[in-house]
Amino acid sequence: MKLSSIRLAFVLLAQLLAPVWSQNSTFHNPVLSGWHSDPSCIQHEGTFYCVISTFITFPGLPIYASKDLLQWKLIGHVWTRESQLPGYSWNTNGQQEGMFAATIRENKGIFYVICEYLGVSGKKPGVLFRTTNPYDETTWSNAVFFDAPKIDPDLFWDDDGKVYVATHSVVIQEFDLATGRTGPAINIWNGTGGVWPEGPHIYKKDGWYYLMIAEGGTATDHAVTIARAKKVTGPYTGYERNPILTNRKTQEFFQTVGHADLFQDTNGKWWGMCLATRSGPQYQSYPMGRETVLFPVTWNKDEWPILAPVRGVMSGWALPAPSREVPGTGPWNVDPDVYDFKSGQPIPRNLIYWRIPRDGAVTATDSGLQLVLARNNLQGAPNGNQNGATRAISFIARRQTHSLFTYSVDLTFAPTANNQEAGVTAFLTQQATIQLGVVQLNNQLTFRFATNGTNSSPTSKTQAVPTAWVGKPIRLQIQMSSINTYTLSAMLASDTKTKIAIGTGRGELLSGGSGSFVGTLVGVYATCNGNGSGLDCPSGTPNAHFQRWRYTGAGQFVSATATVPTVVDMAKSEV
Known part of the structure; x- marks a missing residue:
């Protein structure tokens, strides 16, 4: 490449990044481009971590890490050994079975990824993995198996130390992390009437339990809705202004917006990640499938969260300083091979x-x-x-x-x-x-x-x-x-x-x-x-x-x- 082209590239880089880390940042979606569906993300000690769905591809359930929310490094996969799920992969015939939407959470220094593996008869579909070092993919445990009545399991720790798993429709059960034993299933919300109320995530804030889900299916009617309660088991009351995030019935280039997860940065500002498809309303050509997009969230005390609508060019809170100081040996998502x-x-x-x-x-x-x-x-x-x-x-x-x-x-x-x-x-x-x-x-x-x-x-x-x-x-x-x-x-x-x-x-x-x-x-x-x-x-x-x-x-x-x-x-x- 000629020197003039290199200089031009760096000028473009400077122009792109100049406003990004100002008080009102500007950035581009998707932040995890390419097939990265059903993201679940957390922030732990200044590093952001995300896991995505991988269905029957192997290794499965990649973990991405970032210091700045825009540059993401593939630090490993959760599922790297046949022995973790013996007999599952080779007995899965369908093209879109396998590892459905996972959730990543951290508690007391242990990282957990909970998921449901669909497509193998006679085996428990619920799987839970854990590690204390997500940068070493060999340390992810063998699966703890559990009966999952529905898909898209979430993992939530209440203040009394009890752990719950929530799945679509929406059902919640008390959960034993060591054995996979689940308690009685309690239906806590059916959403706002859209098909497939799924992808639940529970957050506790200001004494409220917030239950956020996806509904409307994963095509152009996809949307994010929310409800809240004073007890984790409900009853939950839906927000009168649902959905809180969607691009359905719009002419936007980014469609199928939904399946979101929320988290805070080290300054206490809220952010969200969800999936979206660069298809336009025609929804005909989108070969990269469902990608991961970033959006800022305003969440004031005792109020409902306000999620910024997903666009290709976004404005939001000041982003963390740009950094590639992320451990591990994996590649960055947009870098060349x-x-x-x-x-x-x-x-x-x-x-x-x-x-x-x-x-x-x-x-x-x-x-x-x-x-x-x-x-x-x-x-x-x-x-x-x-x-x-x-x-x-x-x-x-x-x-x-x-x-x-x-x-x-x-x-x-x-x-x-x-x-x-x-x-x-x-x-x-x-x-x-x-x-x-x-x-x-x-x-x-x-x-x-x-x-x-x-x-x-x-x-x-x-x-x-x-x-x-x-x-x-x-x-x-x-x-x-x-x-x-x-x-x-x-x-x-x-x-x-x-x-x-x-x-x-x-x-x-x-x-x-x-x-x-x-x-x-x-x-x-x-x-x-x-x-x-x-x-x-x-x-x-x-x-x-x-x-x-x-x-x-x-x-x-x-x-x-x-x-x-x-x-x-x-x-x-x-x-």
Whole structure:
């Protein structure tokens, strides 16, 4: 990058951040961009922590930490070992089952994450994890299991030391942290009449118990409502001005606003985080799914909280000073990926799988990130009726965290039989993908571009790999240079001037449908497309190697027409 471009980037950064930490701060949403749904957040000793939903992706339940509410570091995941939930992941067939909305809370130096895992019959869905050190993901405990009558558990300590769990509809039960034993379920509020009264959180302030929930479903009628009582078990009375937060029936770019959590900074000012979708009222193209947004909250004594409406450009309380002084080794959410893999190197923390991978399926080697070809392709039957689809997908990816971005990897792959394939993909679910693979067809090395969307017919087209490229590393690229179009290209890794645009896919393909709760991942896959038996490809099938993994953001939309630049460490901005 030229020096003038670097200087321009830093000028833009200064312009962006100059007003942010004044008395009346200005900032941009989303603060956790990309698929980060159902946030729950706290502040502890000057650091903010958030957990989000991850459904069947693994590792699950990421913990993000921040000193300034705008820059968020992935410090670890709660669910990192199959032994924490034995038998759960591999027996989950659905695309949007698994880890539903979690709550994070801290009490007496112990961090707790409580969640419900849906989709496995014969097992208790309620799970509770704990640690005294969220910066070391190996310290999260095995799950304490409990019977959860409803989804979206909250965790609340009353002044008398009793602990309660509240779930949707809204039901509250006394809860034993050590054993998972729950007391009788008491219905405390049904909301204001919207469907799916869920995501409850209880707060005690000025002698009142406040119960805040989401209702209206998670689409464009999503809203936040609130009630209060003098006893934790009620009766609760709803606020006459509900909902206290929503963008329903508006023309705003940020839609589906809801599922909020509230917390204070070290100055006693209240803030909230919730999910939102950058879809506009059309609600047709939103490939990053549900993202996390920040808003200020005014909460005076004995009064109801006032939540600032969610917009792309926000004003609020003075924010904490900008800081990246957060412990741990994980990446910052909007930073670029610059990964050159070596043997024995841990897999970068922001790379995730679709369910727990088979042992040895993905390994860092000196030849690159090695993927063992899987018998099922990315569309391996999600209902589990095709050769163990829940375990036989070879795939690893990262969240798409920018409206505009470029992602690329160098592929070294020498297929020895027809239908052996490896490539890159923009992936929502097994029923919604855009992908570009290098595959042997009719004994010829071929590019195969394919799309698969819930609301469209699958498409596929092929073209021969140039003869001069055979046997050489090929760079595969996914680029989004407009708000709604993915362009997938190939080039010789040694000569980017050879770049060929193979195909394009629309953002609508990766929006809603089979993935209404999740968001787009970009990454790599390898498959023998059904050859072999059981879970395995035929003996002797070669592995695929991916090197020089790069992801760089180029901009974020804060409205349907306006973008803000993404400022990154310029030393890492290779593409």
